[in-house]
Amino acid sequence: MKLRHAAALTAEDCALLEAVTGSRRIAVDAGETLVSEGEKPVSMNLVVDGIAARHKDLAGGRRSIVAFFVPGDLCDLNVAILGEMDHTISTLTPCTIIRIADRTIEEIKAQSPRISRALHWSTLVDEAILREWLVNIGHRSADQQIAHLLCELQFRLATVGRATQTEFELPLTQQILGEALGMSTVHVNRTMQLLRNNNLIVSSHRKIILPDLGRLQRFAEFDPSYLHLLSEEN
Amino acid sequence: MKLRHAAALTAEDCALLEAVTGSRRIAVDAGETLVSEGEKPVSMNLVVDGIAARHKDLAGGRRSIVAFFVPGDLCDLNVAILGEMDHTISTLTPCTIIRIADRTIEEIKAQSPRISRALHWSTLVDEAILREWLVNIGHRSADQQIAHLLCELQFRLATVGRATQTEFELPLTQQILGEALGMSTVHVNRTMQLLRNNNLIVSSHRKIILPDLGRLQRFAEFDPSYLHLLSEEN
């Protein structure tokens, strides 16, 4: 559970987390709903493997993805405070997740102020990512948007050991990318071709290869500081 | 301080808040920066009057507004936990604000778990608004986008007594709306004309008049549940 880039956690803290996350792993198919809009959930989901998404469904059968969850991410921390869910959480690929009861979280927070703070930090990073997505969608060109999203995913996956400087697995369809970026599948396709032609990325099957990460980041105007992970790695 | 729609606060809680907010009001001109990107602030800003914004500045002199703050809003709660600010906060109109030290907040939270919870709620609502903005910008047409933003502002202003069902003051330029919605000033202008021609809004000077709020909300596919304010008013 390498999510904890927020604060120095003690050995006890880690043991506490281990105890919670050690068991109850659930395998979920792709396309399954974990939490529905309108629900008032009493547990939260930790993604151990696979990719999930926070999304809102709109009129006309469209879907707007507002967040991706990669391994190590908590999907719906804090929702208890707001009451009803204002969105849905679903898996995008086959996932293995861990369900943690609200009560358990509360107990852990009470036992370790450091973990409590780390969880709070995690919420705020989610919000920071949301802000950056807003900038991305609102103010960047399609090619930069995709490049930026790839940079973010590379960075986030790298912090949990699922990406290197030069490549990572990305089992998302172009349709899903389109739902996240607010563009049509066709245009995602053509734009990715453009990136490939410029040798900014190489993609085959579900793997993204980055010939020159620095150049891609510069092209996307990607500045990882919004992820607030710099303190312990870079 | 009517911000507290989150929880039933006791008389003591209110007194506590009064004590903090009763003094130290600062008048700020339009266009002033309250907190800069890269800073590590030790106090936060409460907007008492006027409108402020959270924004990121991009290459080419452009600016992306990712949140509006209306009277009653806390601008930068919690930033302490993240470390450096990843964005800037500025006034859009002349404002009167109250600066509250981090320490003060901590003390209040310690004294009243209800206020602590309400502040947490406030953070989560900010995040929910961000999600809805993402949906708006990514997946709605320009006219719906503007209509939706107006619906949201009407709703939020109404909860603090600054809007009625039929009208409210909106001292924002079309350029500012464009920076928030990711569209050019020219297009904001033409789109607003479209809304006016359809009698969805009437705007004169800095006042927005809503001939039929329900119709506007339906047009914008506006569902206020994401604001999580319904419990005590509607």
Added chain:
DNA sequence: CGCTGCCTTGACACGCCTCAACGAGCGTGG
């Protein structure tokens, strides 16, 4: 009175969407 900020208009180009069809990979079942 002239300045300045903001709204408004027109013309033109291009990014992006839509519809439609085809191809490649792959699991399934005959």
Added chain:
DNA sequence: CCACGCTCGTTGAGGCGTGTCAAGGCAGCG
């Protein structure tokens, strides 16, 4: 083993939505 159907990536053609550039109008203000 091959044929089928499914999902996903890819292409083409055509049209509209939006950005850009440039200019004019209007109101507030010193």
